[in-house]
Amino acid sequence: MLDYDKEADAYDASRGGEARAAAATEAILGLIPDGPSRLLDVACGTGIVTRRLAAGRPALRVTGVDLTPAMVRMAGGRLPGAVVRADSRRLPFRTGTFQAVTSIWLLHLLQDAADVRAIVAECARVLRPGGVFVTTVDKAAAHDVGSDIDAVLAARPRRPAQDAAATVTAHAVRHGLRPAGETTFPGVGQGRSPRATIADLRRGWFTQLPPGEPHTEEFAARLSRLPDQDRPRPDPVFQVRAFTKPTGH
Numbered sequence: 001m002l003d004y005d006k007e008a009d010a011y012d013a014s015r016g017g018e019a020r021a022a023a024a025t026e027a028i029l030g031l032i033p034d035g036p037s038r039l040l041d042v043a044c045g046t047g048i049v050t051r052r053l054a055a056g057r058p059a060l061r062v063t064g065v066d067l068t069p070a071m072v073r074m075a076g077g078r079l080p081g082a083v084v085r086a087d088s089r090r091l092p093f094r095t096g097t098f099q100a101v102t103s104i105w106l107l108h109l110l111q112d113a114a115d116v117r118a119i120v121a122e123c124a125r126v127l128r129p130g131g132v133f134v135t136t137v138d139k140a141a142a143h144d145v146g147s148d149i150d151a152v153l154a155a156r157p158r159r160p161a162q163d164a165a166a167t168v169t170a171h172a173v174r175h176g177l178r179p180a181g182e183t184t185f186p187g188v189g190q191g192r193s194p195r196a197t198i199a200d201l202r203r204g205w206f207t208q209l210p211p212g213e214p215h216t217e218e219f220a221a222r223l224s225r226l227p228d229q230d231r232p233r234p235d236p237v238f239q240v241r242a243f244t245k246p247t248g249h
Contacts, residue, residue: 017139018048019188021145024075024238025052029103029184031242032057037099040065042088042123043106047075053102060100065091070117089118092168104240108139111207116162117171123127124175129247133177137165137239142187147233152222157208165241177243191232195224 028049032039036059041050044064054062062226064075086092088106101123110116123133140161144150161167170177170228192200198220202211209216 019049023185023188024049027183027240029136030054031181032100032132037098040098044075044102045071047078047080051078073120091122095125096169097126099128099131101127101133103135110162120171121175122175127245129245131245133243137163137168137241142236142238144232148226172243180244183240187236189237193232194226194228198223
């Protein structure tokens with residue numbers, strides 16, 4: 001996994017910046033009912049989306065939580081006094097505190113299925129009856145857009161997707177939540193180019209291809225032979241699922 005303390009300063013610029021954050025925010029808010037309430041953004045990262053959630057729905061009282069110190073510092077600069085450093089598997093909030101809980105670009109990072117179960121359980125726990133949990137699913141698959149880059153990388157080793165939609169739905173249902181809608185949004189500015197993909201390979205972006213290993217360099221060599229080395233291929237389209245906690249639960 002990448003070192004997100006080291007990634008923090010360049011994180012937004014390398015992942016679509018404000019344009020991607022705007023697309024994500026629009027999708028998320030479309031799944032959250034209007035009205036005064038509290039929202040928790042779990043694994044808020046730099047706070048680039050968290051800030052937009054607060055601005056886009058002024059009646060929301062938004063709190064961000066993240067484990068990485070550098071991310072917490074950046075998010076805290078965007079939402080002073082509203083960001084907490086904590087482990088998403090053990091949220092420091094009382095049961096039923098929030099009307100909405102969001103978890104964007106988190107579950108796909110986890111390698112241990114038990115961690116995914118724990119995070120979904122915690123998100124369900126801190127959600128009030130009638131509230132909505134919103135999360136991205138199938139993130140890695142979204143990057144496969146049918147390009148020549150994807151054709152080269154098709155044979156790469158992959159780890160099981162812990163954020164598969166069916167898996168996340170099963171965890172949510174197990175903790176008393178019900179499916180309540182879905183949508184998509186474009187990963188604006190995240191279309192891969194061959195040259196950028198080679199750089200990502202060599203810095204450990206693809207977790208099953210460690211930097212410096214011969215197999216990794218084989219993929220890099222094949223990518224280097226593709227045409228239009230700096231032309232981005234199509235942007236990914238991310239999937240978002242919503243789940244509600246029934247009243248009386």
